[in-house]
Amino acid sequence: MSESDRIGRLVGQWAAERPELDLETMDLVARLTRAAQLINGRIEAFAASFGVHRGEGDVLFTLRRAGPPFRLSPTRLAESLLVTTGTMTNRLDRLEKRGLIKRIPNPADRRSLDVELSAEGRRLVDAAVTEHVANEQAMLAPLTARDRAELTRITRKLIAHLES
Numbered sequence: 001m002s003e004s005d006r007i008g009r010l011v012g013q014w015a016a017e018r019p020e021l022d023l024e025t026m027d028l029v030a031r032l033t034r035a036a037q038l039i040n041g042r043i044e045a046f047a048a049s050f051g052v053h054r055g056e057g058d059v060l061f062t063l064r065r066a067g068p069p070f071r072l073s074p075t076r077l078a079e080s081l082l083v084t085t086g087t088m089t090n091r092l093d094r095l096e097k098r099g100l101i102k103r104i105p106n107p108a109d110r111r112s113l114d115v116e117l118s119a120e121g122r123r124l125v126d127a128a129v130t131e132h133v134a135n136e137q138a139m140l141a142p143l144t145a146r147d148r149a150e151l152t153r154i155t156r157k158l159i160a161h162l163e164s
Helices: 003-017 023-049 054-065 074-081 085-097 119-139 145-163
Strands: 101-106 109-117
Touching: 003 023, 023 054, 023 119, 054 074, 054 085, 054 101, 054 109, 054 119, 074 085, 074 109, 085 101, 109 119
Parallel strands: none
Antiparallel strands: 101 109
16 A cells, blocks of 8 residues: 555545544644655665765765865854754764864864865765765655646745744
8 A cells, every 4th residue: 555545545544534624724733744854864765875874965065065175163053954053963973983074273273163064075066966866866766846836836835834
């Protein structure tokens, strides 16, 4: 049985027990939740194919898109990725052990360190990002350009509402 059929069956069970509920909303939220789970799973598997956890890949991608010299403070990285400084420290430790980043003295404040993408890290990111976009394109392949534009519009509206 397909996931869509399972969601339909679940909503149908609620319809039999509690027909007064807004089942259309329940159905839509279940489908959005399942789509997010499937997308996250594919992105996590993609990151693993490059030998990193998704969160570590997020750090590498963030450093790369920061532009030359591909360097940020650990605090800016944590803020950018919406994680705690403790979580960031663990990610940075793992990436440094693999030689994908280096911690270097902050030129403006010798008491602090910045995080810089190493040459090996940059090669990995530059190879991965092209395949990452291809992976995302494959996930969205059934959608037309018009579908994508509409989905972007709708999700922007929904995200803005949920963040307010």
